[in-house]
Amino acid sequence: MTENRIEVRDLNIDYPGARVVNNLSFTLGNERLALVGESGSGKSMTARALMGLVRKPGKVSAAQLNVLGNDLLTMHNRGWQNLRGNDISMVLQDPRYALNPVKNVAQQIDEALRLHQKLSSAQRRERIREVINAVGLQETVLARYPAELSGGMGQRVMIAIALVNNPKVLIADEPTSALDARLRNQILELLVEQCEQRQMAMLLISHDLPLVAQHCQRVLVMYQGQKVDEMAADQLANATHPYTRTLWTCRPNATTYGMMLPTLDRSQNLQGDNHGPR
Amino acid sequence: MALVEVSHLSVQFQAKGQLKTAVRDATFTINQGETFSLIGASGCGKSTILRVLAGLQREWQGNVKLLDGAIKPGSRFQGDLRRNVQMVFQDPYASLHPSHTIYRTLAEPLKIHGEANINERVEEALVQVGLPVDAMKRYPHQLSGGQRQRVAIARALLLRPKILLLDEPTSALDMSVQAEILNLLNRLKQQFGMTYLLVSHDADVIAHMSDRAAYMADGVIQHEFDRAALVGGEHRMDAA
Numbered sequence: 001m002t003e004n005r006i007e008v009r010d011l012n013i014d015y016p017g018a019r020v021v022n023n024l025s026f027t028l029g030n031e032r033l034a035l036v037g038e039s040g041s042g043k044s045m046t047a048r049a050l051m052g053l054v055r056k057p058g059k060v061s062a063a064q065l066n067v068l069g070n071d072l073l074t075m076h077n078r079g080w081q082n083l084r085g086n087d088i089s090m091v092l093q094d095p096r097y098a099l100n101p102v103k104n105v106a107q108q109i110d111e112a113l114r115l116h117q118k119l120s121s122a123q124r125r126e127r128i129r130e131v132i133n134a135v136g137l138q139e140t141v142l143a144r145y146p147a148e149l150s151g152g153m154g155q156r157v158m159i160a161i162a163l164v165n166n167p168k169v170l171i172a173d174e175p176t177s178a179l180d181a182r183l184r185n186q187i188l189e190l191l192v193e194q195c196e197q198r199q200m201a202m203l204l205i206s207h208d209l210p211l212v213a214q215h216c217q218r219v220l221v222m223y224q225g226q227k228v229d230e231m232a233a234d235q236l237a238n239a240t241h242p243y244t245r246t247l248w249t250c251r252p253n254a255t256t257y258g259m260m261l262p263t264l265d266r267s268q269n270l271q272g273d274n275h276g277p278r
Numbered sequence: 279m280a281l282v283e284v285s286h287l288s289v290q291f292q293a294k295g296q297l298k299t300a301v302r303d304a305t306f307t308i309n310q311g312e313t314f315s316l317i318g319a320s321g322c323g324k325s326t327i328l329r330v331l332a333g334l335q336r337e338w339q340g341n342v343k344l345l346d347g348a349i350k351p352g353s354r355f356q357g358d359l360r361r362n363v364q365m366v367f368q369d370p371y372a373s374l375h376p377s378h379t380i381y382r383t384l385a386e387p388l389k390i391h392g393e394a395n396i397n398e399r400v401e402e403a404l405v406q407v408g409l410p411v412d413a414m415k416r417y418p419h420q421l422s423g424g425q426r427q428r429v430a431i432a433r434a435l436l437l438r439p440k441i442l443l444l445d446e447p448t449s450a451l452d453m454s455v456q457a458e459i460l461n462l463l464n465r466l467k468q469q470f471g472m473t474y475l476l477v478s479h480d481a482d483v484i485a486h487m488s489d490r491a492a493y494m495a496d497g498v499i500q501h502e503f504d505r506a507a508l509v510g511g512e513h514r515m516d517a518a
Contacts, residue, residue, distance in 0.1 A: 038452045039423065039452050040422070180479050181479050207453050208453050209453070247453065250453055253482045253485055254482075254486070254508055256486050257487075257505070258464075260461050261457035261486075264454055
């Protein structure tokens with residue numbers, strides 16, 4: 001954790017009528033950071049801002065927004081093209097919607113390579129073979145189309161596309177919530193393993209705090225667009241913030257049988273009074 | 279007392295000219311006031327069993343007794359069954375009519391069954407599931423996923439069913455909203471003594487909710503678990 005790969009200071013994202021991210025600051029070194037919160041808490045919008053994907057009428061403003069030494073606030077199209085998919089890449093939630101249905105797997109991985117590298121077709125074929133093996137798939141998958149893949153396989157293909165250019169930062173936006181419980185740990189373990197092999201930093205976005213805590217070193221908790229808590233993952237059992245505590249303990253299991261699960265008191269103002277009405 | 283008795287149930291589909299068996303020789307019973315769960319990977323046939331018990335899948339073989347009356351393949355539910363068996367579907371985004379207000383969605387089953395005091399009943403149902411009364415003027419797209427699932431549960435509960443069929447009621451929801459919905463289901467069960475058949479692929483949800491559970495794979499019920507086995511985590515054998 002020597003250099004900061006992502007530096008965010010006072011990030012605001014505004015839509016007409018609502019501020020969806022409010023004064024968010026964090027840094028990411030060579031580590032795995034989990035960004036956790038409910039739907040609507042602004043965690044996906046934060047990821048989109050880092051990828052330059054906030055659509056109009058959304059507006060991004062910040063005191064500092066820096067990825068690998070690039071100032072994202074002044075970046076133009078050419079700069080984005082060089083950065084995105086190359087040094088920083090993203091894995092989305094649902095492979096059924098995120099992959100191109102009319103291109104086969106090999107073509108989709110190849111596209112990412114051709115946009116960012118000058119390689120001969122033989123070299124590209126070799127890279128595609130390497131990456132598809134790295135995500136635990138057979139080479140026969142390369143000729144298939146997205147409709148012929150299961151959910152878990154599709155997610156692995158998306159990870160392969162994100163990894164093929166050896167990015168320094170990987171953003172994974174709910175990479176497991178479209179999958180069976182059984183597949184979730186497999187996919188997260190794959191991501192962690194690849195992070196370590198490639199010395200890649202990861203920003204893992206999820207609503208399932210106990211699940212991501214096993215796979216990340218640090219956790220940042222968001223609620224209604226603001227950071228409410230930040231701590232080392234192994235300290236979560238001692239969390240004091242009420243929102244973090246609820247997220248940590250609301251997962252049901254065999255010992256909670258017959259008991260009520262802890263839930264959020266949504267009438268409670270978790271940020272204190274200084275931010276005004278929303 | 280057994281409320282649901284299923285013996286040797288098989289369901290076959292005609293797919294691309296060949297016969298596919300979705301459920302093979304399933305046998306189980308559910309007692310009054312019990313929560314019985316089916317667990318298994320996607321495509322194992324657990325939702326198909328639910329659809330048979332809801333009267334939506336009418337092509338099947340075997341013997342099924344619901345509330346002490348036998349139901350027959352190929353025929354629609356008649357009489358009280360229509361009221362006493364209700365289902366909550368997986369996807370709260372797809373199971374509500376997009377151009378009907380919440381009031382219209384909730385009032386419809388009451389009108390069909392000729393109930394009185396429809397306004398009060400709808401208000402009461404919304405309060406029961408923890409939604410504000412003025413939510414009934416809204417449309418589904420104006421509610422969040424958790425709120426929609428509450429509306430779907432409220433609709434299923436309005437007719438005071440004896441059996442509630444729950445098809446992955448929380449898998450589309452956030453972890454914290456899931457806790458709220460599971461609490462709601464357990465509270466209603468205590469209040470009205472209902473019987474639940476729950477389908478899920480989440481071993482933790484099953485362990486939290488169920489009195490008994492069965493593991494399905496390839497259309498066959500492979501094992502049944504009692505409470506002790508669920509506490510011991512034996513139903514997680516597919517999680518390895």
